[in-house]
Amino acid sequence: MRTGDLFDLLRDGRPWTRAELAESTGLARSTVTARIDVLMQLGLIAPFGGGRSTGGRPPALFAMNPAARVVVGVDIGATHARAVLSDLAGQVLGEAADTIDIVEGPDVVLGWVTTTVRSLLRTHRRKTADLAAIGIGLPGPVEHSTGRPMNPPIMPGWDRYDVPGHVQRSFDVPVLIDNDVNIMALGERQARLSAVQDLVLIKVATGIGSGIVSGGVLQRGAQGTAGDLGHVRVARAADVLCRCGNEGCLEAVAAGPALAAAVRERGGRASAGHDVVELVRQGDADAIAVVRQAGRDIGEVVATMVNLINPSVVVIGGQLSAAGEHLLAGIREVVYQRSLPLATEHLRIETSLAGSEAGVRGAAAMAVEHVLSPDAVDAAASALLAG
16 A cells, blocks of 8 residues: 555544554554654645544544645636635635636636736735645636546637646746646535535536536546537427537527527527526526427436436536526436436435535635545655655
8 A cells, every 4th residue: 555545534524543543454553654754744634633532642643634735626617717725625725716708818718817816825925835736626627637628618729728838937836737627626526515425517608518526526528528518409409400510409599599589489588698597587487488498308318318327416517507496497307307217216406505606616726636546646646755
């Protein structure tokens, strides 16, 4: 067992004695002591009070030290940017937000990111050396292994741009990039569903996508496109042209622009998804009917997903989730009708509680997970011993 694997045990939040660690890992007591010394030098663990004596000197206790380092999580949307400074336990230490248009391009947007990271560190009296990693969510497809956006439809000038490389000119730390829906799934889980091992977060806004957590691990797929529900074919959209060039996509009938168009066809006034939500809140019957049907369309795809991956929770997030029970009712209606009874017996379908904070908290959680992974800890331990 490596140093990183030993540290993984100490991430559970409770203090451990050397004897407990030796018993749990099967390592010799001397080996455990040596690895604890390394982890203490790295600052990742610290002494924790004193253990209860059974005769003689009380045993020493050790626990993870969340204050050892900090990370920054950044959520970049079409017209907004948010950032948080977090410790290694995910506790938010500071935050910043601004209105910024993604179409202004990488130089402007990532310039805001680097300036904001410096500001957060300075404001909260942390040195640049304390920064362990930066996590960033982008509103488009991302090749996670390289951190490069891939043909993002609402991000002109970003295609295959080296986002990590740009940020690393200012900060020599790992920079992790993912799409906005994946980090929302991580953020929702970190905020309130930490005990849930299998969940799906579906973002319903200008587009429709999902983040899939299975067995406690975010599933990105081979190229990072797992969960792209918006371009799954649904029956009612058979002859409807989608912006991707295909016909029949879910997004073409159930995303914000499609709902606004459907309301206009009924004589209402709506230019975007948020207008539809506002009409629903006002009790507009046409808007409610449109949203309920969108829920059924989404439910058609979710029902298949429930049968395939069997989540215990499906979370609906994004702008249109504010339509609340009207959207959920349509989704539940189809999912419970078409999914297998065993798959839905304990299934919860609910709106996001983390809301607009889900993305930025998920970006921070992604950075923390990288920093504290057994491989990363082991690499740091090897570098310490070699140096």
